[in-house]
Amino acid sequence: MLQLSGSLGCAPDDRGGRAWAARIPCGRTLTLIAALLPLVLNAAEGAPRPAVTAEGAYTAEVLSVARGGLRGGAVYQALAEAAVVTDLAALLGAPAGTVLRVSAIFPHGGDFGGTRLGDLQGVSNIAAYHEPSLFELSVATELAGGRLALCAGRLVADGDFATTEGGGVFLNSSFGWPACISANTRNTGPAFERSGLGVQGAFALTEQVTLRAGLYDGDTLDDPDGDPARYPHGLHVELGHGQGAFALTELDVAWSRGPEGAGRPGCFKVGAWGHTADFADLADPGLSHAGNYGIYLVAEQMLWREPGAGAGASGGEAIRGLTGFVRAGFSPGDRNLYSQTADAGLSYTGLLPGRPADILGLGLAWVRLSEGYRCAERAAGATVESEGEGVVELSYQVVLGDRWSFTPDLQWIRQPGGSRAVGDALVIGLRTRLSF
Numbered sequence: 001m002l003q004l005s006g007s008l009g010c011a012p013d014d015r016g017g018r019a020w021a022a023r024i025p026c027g028r029t030l031t032l033i034a035a036l037l038p039l040v041l042n043a044a045e046g047a048p049r050p051a052v053t054a055e056g057a058y059t060a061e062v063l064s065v066a067r068g069g070l071r072g073g074a075v076y077q078a079l080a081e082a083a084v085v086t087d088l089a090a091l092l093g094a095p096a097g098t099v100l101r102v103s104a105i106f107p108h109g110g111d112f113g114g115t116r117l118g119d120l121q122g123v124s125n126i127a128a129y130h131e132p133s134l135f136e137l138s139v140a141t142e143l144a145g146g147r148l149a150l151c152a153g154r155l156v157a158d159g160d161f162a163t164t165e166g167g168g169v170f171l172n173s174s175f176g177w178p179a180c181i182s183a184n185t186r187n188t189g190p191a192f193e194r195s196g197l198g199v200q201g202a203f204a205l206t207e208q209v210t211l212r213a214g215l216y217d218g219d220t221l222d223d224p225d226g227d228p229a230r231y232p233h234g235l236h237v238e239l240g241h242g243q244g245a246f247a248l249t250e251l252d253v254a255w256s257r258g259p260e261g262a263g264r265p266g267c268f269k270v271g272a273w274g275h276t277a278d279f280a281d282l283a284d285p286g287l288s289h290a291g292n293y294g295i296y297l298v299a300e301q302m303l304w305r306e307p308g309a310g311a312g313a314s315g316g317e318a319i320r321g322l323t324g325f326v327r328a329g330f331s332p333g334d335r336n337l338y339s340q341t342a343d344a345g346l347s348y349t350g351l352l353p354g355r356p357a358d359i360l361g362l363g364l365a366w367v368r369l370s371e372g373y374r375c376a377e378r379a380a381g382a383t384v385e386s387e388g389e390g391v392v393e394l395s396y397q398v399v400l401g402d403r404w405s406f407t408p409d410l411q412w413i414r415q416p417g418g419s420r421a422v423g424d425a426l427v428i429g430l431r432t433r434l435s436f
Contacts, residue, residue, distance in 0.1 A: 051086060053087075055435070057080075058433070060432055061078070063427055065426070067426040069117045070416075070422065071115075072116070075110035079106070080107075083104075084103075085099055098141040101136055101137075101138050104135055117413065119417060120416070120417055121367060122173030122174065125192070132233065135234065155198045157196075162296050162327065163298075169397050170361055171393065176192075177192065179341045180338060184292065184336040185292065187220055189216070189246055190246070195220065198216030198246075209251070213247070219244075242277055244277025244291075247274050250270070250271035256302075264321075268300075271295065274293040277292075279292045283375035289335045295330055299325065302323045306320040318356060323347050326344040329341045336370055339369075341366065346361070347359055355399075359397040363391070387420070389418045391413055395408075395409045410426070413425040
């Protein structure tokens with residue numbers, strides 16, 4: 001029998017004062033067990049699994065700076081993922097739709113962005129601190145005939161808020177969890193690579209309109225300096241020391257979705273986020289602002305659908321055709337790194353004959369460094385004032401089966417780090433992903 005020791009309560013903190021906290025000293029053991037458990041479950045051939053399912057994935061990539069950036073050269077990066085999902089309705093007789101999800105991640109490899117590129121937005125969306133860690137630990141359920149979905153525990157919000165389906169083909173982080181949130185809140189908020197204690201819900205007002213909201217721990221790293229090495233395994237929970245709370249709300253209007261949707265699907269989303277902690281003024285560090293906030297807009301639309309191609313949700317096949325998306329975010333420039341961000345893209349599913357699931361994508365992303373940040377640079381005597389950073393990405397995802405994909409990728413980074421002092425960079429990438 002495996003025995004775990006730990007403590008839960010009001011514990012002293014080495015920064016002074018006291019905060020509600022939980023510390024489990026066997027973090028590496030727990031995360032490695034979580035990573036290996038799916039392999040054990042999948043190995044049990046013929047064993048009935050009506051209530052427990054396991055899943056996992058391994059993503060590996062090689063990125064190289066062909067021109068510009070800090071210096072040339074290639075770096076290997078990888079991410080191992082594992083999850084166990086338990087149907088509590090089948091196992092314990094809980095209400096229908098109640099599931100427990102436990103997942104872990106293990107990023108490893110080199111540091112490409114920091115050593116080769118020096119960019120702001122993150123050229124790779126799997127780059128993270130190199131330690132195995134707990135990712136999610138949550139319970140979800142459905143009420144009101146499935147119209148209300150609730151989830152609580154250690155959560156990530158980047159798969160539910162401000163999302164675009166077309167952005168999934170790209171490697172650059174700017175097309176995932178938007179920079180208007182990740183760079184402006186505390187330590188990126190509850191998203192990859194660190195979840196946060198919280199609760200979130202989604203209520204279907206109509207078949208086309210959904211309202212989402214979430215409330216989370218204000219600092220997922222539990223460190224004001226943003227050091228992921230302080231509590232690397234995702235097993236530390238702390239509420240206090242001015243961390244505040246982070247909240248999101250979003251209204252999603254969709255059309256031509258679902259099994260009966262034979263048209264061109266699309267959606268429009270408007271959302272807002274807020275943080276209750278104090279944020280320092282960028283131009284005057286002695287000045288503090290009570291709270292922080294931002295808004296974002298998302299529009300996505302299938303622009304052309306191949307006649308008679310792809311059954312979509314009703315037939316289990318990808319809908320072949322051209323889809324476009326655009327997303328923009330705005331935050332006050334006195335306390336945030338970015339005052340404006342935007343990204344847009346086009347993706348074509350099934351462009352080549354005989355390749356119905358392959359996806360070709362062209363994406364553009366841009367962030368504008370705030371006036372407060374530039375004022376701080378001028379006050380510090382910077383010789384070259386920062387402006388912003390742009391990304392152009394061309395990607396082609398080759399789907400080799402239900403569980404394997406292969407993606408060659410090109411990225412042009414304009415003004416890496418937001419400054420003209422660093423030459424524009426050309427990045428060549430190759431990624432493969434295997435799920436099980």
